[in-house]
Amino acid sequence: MQSSIPHSAQPVAAGFRELFTPKLITVLREGYGLAGLRADAVAGLTVAIVALPLSMAIAIASGVSPERGLFTAIVGGFLVSALGGSRFQVGGPAGAFIVLVAATVERHGVDGLLLATLIAGLFLIAIGLLRLGTYIKFIPYPVTVGFTAGIAVIIFASQLRDLFGLALPGKEPGPLIDKLPVLWAAAETVSPASFAIAVLTVAVIAGTKRLRPGWPGMLIAIVLAAVAVAVFSLPVETVGDRFGDIPRMPPAPALPVFSSDKLVAVLPDAAAFALLGAIESLLSAVVADGMTGRRHRSNCELVAQGVANIGSALFGGICVTGTIARTATNVRAGAHGPVAGMLHALFLLAFMLLAAPLARYIPLAALAGLLAFVAWNMVERHAIAAIVRTSSGDALVLGVTFLLVVFRDLSEGILVGFALGALLFLNRMAKSIAVEAHMPFVEDDVADSVNGDRAAYDAAEGSSPETVVYRISGAFFFGSAATVGAVLDRIADQRRNFILDCSAVPVVDTTAANVIAGVARKAHRAGIRFVIAGAAPPVRRMLQRQGARRPHAVYAASLKDARALLSNG
Structure with a gap:
C-alpha cells in the first residue's frame, strides 16, 4: 500500500519524527538486553538513593510538604526518562526552583502552584514543538554562571532557619533583604542541637564524597542524623513534627482547582517556570552529553519536560526539570539508557510503599545541612575566577545577573543578563x-x-x-x-x-x-x-x-x- 504522504513531504515528516523520537525508542531499537537492564537497575537504585532525601528537602524549602517532592520525582522523573530526548537525563524537583515555587505558594497557594506547573508544562510542549529549544543554547555562559551562583545564595539563605533551629514569631519572609533582619532578630533562639546535626550532616556528606565517593553520602548522613536525634533525644524539629506522616502512595490524578481569575494570575509564574525549566533541563542534558559523548534532542527533551510537569501537577507534585547532580550520578553509575531514570522513579515509589513512615524521624536540620552542601557545590568558583580574569565585560554580565537573581527576581536576572551579554557580543562584533x-x-x-x-x-x-x-x-x-x-x-x-x-x-x-x-x-x-x-x-x-x-x-x-x-x- 502506497503512503498517502506526498513524496516531497516525506523527508520533512521523517525529519520531524527523528527530532521528536524519545531516546528510549532509540535505545530499544538498538537492542536492549539483560546486561543493559542490569546496568540501568544499578544506576537507577543509585540515583534513587540520592534523590530520596534531596526531593524531600527541596519540597520543604519550597514551602510545601515533603511528599510533594517525592510525587514530583516519581511521576515527573518517570515521564522525563520515558519521553525525553536525552539518553541519561534524570528529572525531578530542582533547587533552582525553590525561590519561584515558594513565592508562588505564598501568592496563590498550593492550588495556584499546581495550576502554574500545569500551564508551564503546556508552555514547554509548545516551545519544543515550535523547535525553540535550539535557541536556549544562546544564553551566554556568564549569565548561567551568575544565575547558578545567585540561586545557590538564595537556597542557602532559605535554610538558615532550620540550620540554626531558629524560632520565628511569624512566617519567614521570602525576599533575602526582608529575610535577613527577621533571622537576625531571632538569633537568641539558636538551637545548638540543630546546628550540631546540620554540621554533622555536612561533615558526613563531604567526608563520604572525599573518602568513599561511591557511597550514598546524602542518605548515610540523613540516617545518621535521624539516629542521633532519636538515641540522644535531641530537641530538634523533625519532618513528622512539622508535616506529620508521609503518605504511602501518591494521590489519584486530579486537575487543580482553578478559576479564570486564578488562571490569569498564575500566568507570569507559569512562564517563569517554563523558562527556568527549559534552561535547567537543557543545561543538564548538555552536561550529560559532555560526560558520554552522546547528543541529546533538545526539542524532544522540552516536550518531555512539558508532559512531565503536567503529570506532576495532576498528581500533586511541583515543578519538574532535568537535574544536573542526579543526571551526573546516573552517568557515573554506569547507566545504559533511559530505563535507569524510569527505574529510579519506581525505586522511589517502592520506598513510599514500604518505608514512608520512617521519614517522619528525619531532622529538618539535617535536610537543611544537605541543601547547604548542595548550594555550596552549585557555585562554580573556578568559572567565576576565570571569567573575572578574562573579561571585564563578561564579569559585569555575571555580576549583574547574580545581583538581580539574589535581590530582585530570577527571570529578571536571566533576561537582563542575556540582554547585557547580547550587547557585549554586538559590541565585540562591531569592533571586529x-x-x-x-x-x-x-x-x-x-x-x-x-x-x-x-x-x-x-x-x-x-x-x-x-x-x-x-x-x-x-x-x-x-x-x-x-x-x-x-x-x-x-x-x-x-x-x-x-x-x-x-x-x-x-x-x-x-x-x-x-x-x-x-x-x-x-x-x-x-x-x-x-x-x-x-x-x-x-x-x-x-x-x-x-x-x-x-x-x-x-x-x-x-x-x-x-x-x-x-x-x-
Whole structure:
C-alpha cells in the first residue's frame, strides 16, 4: 500500500519524527538486553538513593510538604526518562526552583502552584514543538554562571532557619533583604542541637564524597542524623513534627482547582517556570552529553519536560526539570539508557510503599545541612575566577545577573543578563569589522581608525589609477554599519570604478545591506561603476533585496573577475 504522504513531504515528516523520537525508542531499537537492564537497575537504585532525601528537602524549602517532592520525582522523573530526548537525563524537583515555587505558594497557594506547573508544562510542549529549544543554547555562559551562583545564595539563605533551629514569631519572609533582619532578630533562639546535626550532616556528606565517593553520602548522613536525634533525644524539629506522616502512595490524578481569575494570575509564574525549566533541563542534558559523548534532542527533551510537569501537577507534585547532580550520578553509575531514570522513579515509589513512615524521624536540620552542601557545590568558583580574569565585560554580565537573581527576581536576572551579554557580543562584533582600502589619497588616521592592526590591502589589487578597491572583513550588521558607511561614503569622485570586495563577509543584515545599497546609488549618480565582488549567495541575495542591484551595482564572483569586468567595459 502506497503512503498517502506526498513524496516531497516525506523527508520533512521523517525529519520531524527523528527530532521528536524519545531516546528510549532509540535505545530499544538498538537492542536492549539483560546486561543493559542490569546496568540501568544499578544506576537507577543509585540515583534513587540520592534523590530520596534531596526531593524531600527541596519540597520543604519550597514551602510545601515533603511528599510533594517525592510525587514530583516519581511521576515527573518517570515521564522525563520515558519521553525525553536525552539518553541519561534524570528529572525531578530542582533547587533552582525553590525561590519561584515558594513565592508562588505564598501568592496563590498550593492550588495556584499546581495550576502554574500545569500551564508551564503546556508552555514547554509548545516551545519544543515550535523547535525553540535550539535557541536556549544562546544564553551566554556568564549569565548561567551568575544565575547558578545567585540561586545557590538564595537556597542557602532559605535554610538558615532550620540550620540554626531558629524560632520565628511569624512566617519567614521570602525576599533575602526582608529575610535577613527577621533571622537576625531571632538569633537568641539558636538551637545548638540543630546546628550540631546540620554540621554533622555536612561533615558526613563531604567526608563520604572525599573518602568513599561511591557511597550514598546524602542518605548515610540523613540516617545518621535521624539516629542521633532519636538515641540522644535531641530537641530538634523533625519532618513528622512539622508535616506529620508521609503518605504511602501518591494521590489519584486530579486537575487543580482553578478559576479564570486564578488562571490569569498564575500566568507570569507559569512562564517563569517554563523558562527556568527549559534552561535547567537543557543545561543538564548538555552536561550529560559532555560526560558520554552522546547528543541529546533538545526539542524532544522540552516536550518531555512539558508532559512531565503536567503529570506532576495532576498528581500533586511541583515543578519538574532535568537535574544536573542526579543526571551526573546516573552517568557515573554506569547507566545504559533511559530505563535507569524510569527505574529510579519506581525505586522511589517502592520506598513510599514500604518505608514512608520512617521519614517522619528525619531532622529538618539535617535536610537543611544537605541543601547547604548542595548550594555550596552549585557555585562554580573556578568559572567565576576565570571569567573575572578574562573579561571585564563578561564579569559585569555575571555580576549583574547574580545581583538581580539574589535581590530582585530570577527571570529578571536571566533576561537582563542575556540582554547585557547580547550587547557585549554586538559590541565585540562591531569592533571586529575591518574596511581595507587601496587609496593613496586616504588620510592615515582614517585608515588606522578602521583597520586597526590589520595588514594593509595588497597594492596589486588596486593598481589601476581609475579603480578604487575596498575590502570588508567580518560580520557586517547594524552594529558596524555606521562605521563602514562612514568610510564608504568617502568615495573619490575622480575614480571611474569602485570595487567592493565582500569575499570575507560571512553574514550581512538589512541595516548593513541598506548601507551598501546607499553607496551603490551614490556611485551611480556620480557616474561611477560599482562592482560587488566575492559575495556569498546569502549575502548577495540580502544586498539585492535592499536595492544593491542593476543599474546601481553589478556582481562578480571574485576580485579578479571584477577587474576583468571593468576592463572589458
